[in-house]
Amino acid sequence: MNIYVLLKKTFDTEEKIIINDGQIEDDSAEFIINPYDEYAVEEAINQRDEHGGEVTVVTIGDEDSDKQLRTALAMGADKAVLIDTEDDLEDGDQYTTTKILEAFFQDREVDLILAGNVAIDEASGQVGPRLAECLGINYVTTITDLKIDGDTANIDKDVEGDVEKIETSLPLLVTCQQGLNEPRYPSLPGIMKAKKKPMEDLEIDDLDLEEEDVEPKTKTVEIFLPAEKEAGKILEGEVEDQVKELVSLLKNEAKVL
Amino acid sequence: MNFELTEEQRMTRNMVRDFANDVIKPRAIDIDREAKFPIDIFKEMGKLGLMGIPFPEEYGGSGGDTISYALAVEEIGKVCGSTGLSYAAAISLGATPIYLFGTEEQKQKYLTPLAKGEALGSFGLTEPNAGSDAGGTKTTAMIDGDEFVINGEKCFITNASFAKTLIITAVTGKDEQGKNIISAIIVPTDTKGVTINSNYEKMGVRGSDTAEIILENVRVPKSNLIGDPQKGFKQFLSTLDGGRISIGALSVGIAQASLNRALAYAKERKQFGKPLSSFQAIQFKLANMAMEAELSRNIVLKAAWLKDNHKSFSKEAAYAKLFASETAVRNADQAIQIHGGYGYMREYEVERFLRDAKLLVIGEGTSEIQRIVIARQLGC
């Protein structure tokens, strides 16, 4: 099977994020593999181990994105592709990403593409489905189980906490939801082998794309941090009085009633 | 000069950090309270190749370097001193002497299972009456035909109750000047005459196994001697040089964890209407803690780098062990202070950091002995 994983480098949202001049400061940010993409990498490796074939991890990013690719290789992926857009593109949005990936997949044999459900930075959840549309293949989002038998795929899809059972056929794109698997730690032998695995470097040029072809369709107007949380209020006294006070606060202070 | 980690070093650090946070950290309080050696964690670390970082693949190792190993020890040390000590001792003391000085056969037979994480090894140097003064070793190994017959007693030996092999130092004879020749000999723990007890009630690193070993007419083949029969003492001194880097790294872990906890707490806790971190008296403590943790890390990594580049590193390893371990004690103490009364409570963990850190200024050569080593290097 030809298995591809779409992987994005994101900053660690558990770390403090600093915004400067309307841009997220990335000098001090810690970068990680988008956590949902880790499920995709793990699933890809498991499917390959079961059905044979090869796992290729693809990212669109900058020079430093090779770090996350190497980690995926250390986990057990076979090959990596870095599409470096740093020098060519000022901005990008989901359209840009999808266009580039469409060009990348143009003349490749694909059985299965795995992506994360969303990227935790922009959380659009669009790239997977839009790419599948462009490539004209089936897709299922937020999957929590995947069984492949020949050309048939049986999938559990998470629908707001319920499970939808879906049967579909390859070639297929899925986006991975928490619960699909437990991503492995890259082992030491895996880390040592990662360097020797092939990593292809591409620019949009190599995909016969011009800057105009991938110009974003959206514009980011502003980036800001959520308002700081105010300290909560703990009511005291008899339950009855507390309830009265709560109702009064909700009415008069919060004005939600 | 280049302070950048290599790709492998960075990935190793990140992987161990994730593993330590996910698997070890949630259990650190219990490991300490119950004083129970977390053997299952060591099995998992073995599967990830962590037990063999600095050994080549041909002996079941991962083919990493000393820097990667030091980074791994630091990350484990950040969350659990007990696991960190047992980890560092298993590699630096239990396995390294065989790698450095063992024969091909010894490496295949004894190093491979240790590097693969299938078994643990211990290094028994300290005796009731020979601690800092290792030259005062009383344990003897007499030749009888093709065998050594070993008699003596070792104390405070890390991991011994869970070990498959012990490396025991013993007097094997006298040199021309009539001085004792002390050698290191591999003793499988299932050999007849070996008794291992771990009844110590320790102040810190309570989940790290520490045991007493009694050797009564223990017979092992002469071929279990490690390295040059005349140069045993020199050999284990160089083993200790390497071990110091790992104790330094463990110290950096505790020093850094102390800072992290204290900083987070100082920003959160309000007294006099302001966060503690806004008081200059507290800021100065935090500044010192951050600076000393980073300086400790620098000297640990420098010593590791020297070792990896086959340059002499004895003095730097002593600097690293001494400075980092004393920093760990200071930082842990300050972390408690910044936590006030809460810091005195087990739940906040910083009191454990201090109890664990205290071992680091004693084990593998006390602070005094490090100063002696450094002074000797200065030509005193």
Ligand SMILES: Cc1cc2nc3c(=O)[nH]c(=O)nc-3n(C[C@H](O)[C@H](O)[C@H](O)COP(=O)(O)OP(=O)(O)OC[C@H]3O[C@@H](n4cnc5c(N)ncnc54)[C@H](O)[C@@H]3O)c2cc1C
């Ligand atoms: C938890 C733990 C784990 C250990 N693990 C191991 C292990 O795996 N293998 C092993 O072999 N040993 C191990 N040890 C033993 C450890 O290495 C010794 O405790 C240490 O070397 C000190 O020896 P000692 O306890 O006999 O103290 P002593 O040597 O009696 O020292 C007592 C004090 O006197 C000072 N002192 C001694 N000589 C001098 C001098 N010449 N000048 C100035 N001051 C001096 C020391 O610095 C110290 O402060 C472990 C110890 C502990 C507590």
Ligand SMILES: Cc1cc2nc3c(=O)[nH]c(=O)nc-3n(C[C@H](O)[C@H](O)[C@H](O)COP(=O)(O)OP(=O)(O)OC[C@H]3O[C@@H](n4cnc5c(N)ncnc54)[C@H](O)[C@@H]3O)c2cc1C
């Ligand atoms: C075993 C034990 C027994 C105790 N017994 C009693 C008792 O019987 N009765 C009782 O009332 N209390 C008791 N206490 C509480 C004890 O008195 C307090 O823990 C202590 O006063 C510190 O207060 P805190 O823990 O709230 O720390 P904090 O006040 O939060 O202090 C935390 C740190 O910030 C520092 N700090 C605070 N303000 C400033 C500032 N303005 N400038 C610079 N640094 C500052 C402190 O010095 C400390 O290092 C006990 C505590 C313990 C651990």
